Amino acid sequence: LLTLDNYRLAFTNVSMLKYMFNSLLVAVGTILISLLSAIMSGYALSKINFKGRNVILLLALSTMMIPGEVTMTSRFFLFDKLGLADSYWAFWLPASAYVFGTFFAKQYIDSIPDSLRESALIDGAGELRIAFQIYMPLCGALIATLTILLFLGSWNDFLWPLIILSSPEKYTLQLGIALFSYNQGLNEMPAIRMATTVICIIPILILYLFLQRYIVESIALTGLKQ
Template identity: 40%
Template sequence: MRIVRTVVSLLLALFFLLPLSWMLVVSVKDEAMKIKGVLDWYKPPYTLDTYFYVFRETSLLRWMFNSFVVACAVTVLVVLFTSMSAFALSKIRFRLRGFVFVFILAGLMIPGEAMIIPLYQVVKELGMLDSYQGLILPAIASPFAVVVLKSFFDSVPNELIESAEMDGGGLFKIYYSIVLPLAKPAIASIAILTFIGQWNNFLWPFISITSEELFTLPMGIPTLLSQYTKDYVRPMAINSISSLPVIIVFLFSRSRLCAG
């Protein structure tokens, strides 16, 4: 039975890796090569000229830098603020705690698209349109992350918190010395989901950014792909480059999580 599960798992892995491998192979093909069948995509010759062209003639690296800055900043701030909020809701007794949690839960029922217009008006009044601040700050609020982390913090024994308080530990020390290390799997999951979500975010940058030098990848890539609608190689090279950071972050986070 174990052998069957292993074989099935390997087949599923190959099935899901096939589109990725096809994208990578096509991205290193010669644009002038004639393709008569599917197998012709995997036959040599191979070349990196398309990658050199993309790096030299487009603003892809600049857009990738913008996406990386925004995604990293949002991820760090979301993990920081939502973990503190979840810790307060889970382990600190205060009036209206239940109401606050229900209010946060209600935020999950409101589609993000429904808040675009009021959010745009607020950001405009604050003078943060077409800026990094306008891209980062509106994305910090994450009711989903608060709910997930609170549920995880609820599983931490209250006796552990009380013993730490008896030893003279303050709330903030208990938060970062005891609760956060125990919540590493949940925090890693929130960080990965937040990073990928911001890396792929298109709607808010499309509305709030007008300067090309502040474009993120989801905004910039369509402007490049529209020029090469009859080509496969350049779009695949562009998508390969833009996908690489997300794959690296996912593998790094997974290895760190498994090591922990």
């Protein structure tokens, strides 16, 4: 017989709601900071002509060749010295340097006509106003794509939370599930552990279902230049 008892037990035995809230808090902060940084940087690199623009982009892209795991130890010591270890700021501050998002945003904004910016400049608008009031509303597909990618990365992240978080009440969902499995033993309560896995996947599926059409549109437009 089909039963939902394992899902009910998952919420009562694993503190799923608390861990899900923590993961959601980390993910939302990461998404907001990353989107703001990526779109502003992408707009500047795409539409504003300044000396060294291509050099800055190449230097930023070169950092993507360095695996994140290589820098985790140094990042931990840095945040520890800053007093931000065991804090969600250790997730949010690095989000301000979202290089992939910057490159993706630049490629997308390249497809938006320069005439919009030129007309706004003639009317006396500043760069910030142009970026926020003209270009950002046209970046719905870009925002949707980066949102699902950022949410997926933040929601499923395990290694960095394991390193930086020491307080159980601040654990994210992945750490909470791992803690439950460790405390119960790998061979105990397999049905409940499988239920926690399904629960963990559901938010990602829901978000993707809502944003999938924007993702396809964004991928189709990226790389096209007016």
